[in-house]
Amino acid sequence: MKLFTSVNDVSDVQQLVAEALQLKQNPFAHKHLGENKTLCLVFLNPSLRTRISTQKAGQNLGMNVIVLNIDKEGWALELQDGVIMNGTTVEHIREAAGVMGEYSDIIGVRSFPGLKNREEDYSEMIFNKFVEFCKVPVVSLESATRHPLQSLADLVTIEELKTNDRPKVVLTWAPHIKPLPQAVPNSFAEWMCKGDVDFVIAQPAGYELSKEFTNGATITHNQDEAIKDADFIYVKNWSAYEPYGKILPGNEDWMLTLDKLKEAPTAKVMHCLPVRRDLELSSEILDSDRSVVIHEAGNRVWAAQAVLKQMLEAL
Ligand SMILES: NCCC[C@H](NC(=O)CCC(=O)O)C(=O)O
């Protein structure tokens, strides 16, 4: 694998999930694969899980790992072409990415959307510039429209915890005070639509995701109906795709509570984290054995390690 930005970069999803679960059993089985290879993880936005789990994954494979919080520690980056740089930006992404490529065998990039200009965000302008100018394999650490390492870890978690061959998986919208990206739900939907699951999206009217990610999903505005008899409930807020990046009024009653889970007596509750307690998801669920969010975050290591292993094998 030379590029990991979406499920479409994976030749065999089931095999990648199986590989992640094998690595979980035997984390150091390939510790010579990454010997004398450098992984550079570049963050334009904050991170806890992606940063530490991908660093650990690289180290388990024997790689040298460099983390750069470029938003805080680097020179201010110019991302647009054709501008005279006489303002606050100091270094163009063309030079910055090119130089980082000189020091790295694989680069990871996190770049959130601005949520102002849909066309720019959905063209993955920033992420694609890194790919173009660094000239080494690139793994997405969450881009403007997708979070594939998260979705792979989610699929690994479902595979591990499922109690029937074709689980019912429900992605449900949750309230928030800020407009958040569509990257996590887009990506989760895209991976679930390729998996062996019954996939339902429950969201208030107006929060439809871009159709390119939800082909194969059942979409409903009725949360109670969607949740009924679910095996997994994936909770996530996202801002509207149309009008882009906006929060629509109302919908506070969409927060998942234990009471709502009565119709899904064995459902496990997932969230990519970070989660705002009692706004997006009730603490009574997070503190109960219904929640698998910590287990799910733990699986981020094995998802990242499976992807890095395939990238190292292709170097
Ligand atoms: N990497 C995981 C999710 C990142 C991001 N959440 C956030 O920005 C939370 C911000 C806040 O709660 O203020 C999102 O939803 O896409």
Ligand SMILES: NC(=O)OP(=O)(O)O
């Ligand atoms: N879920 C996730 O990507 O978390 P971080 O933003 O902390 O990396």
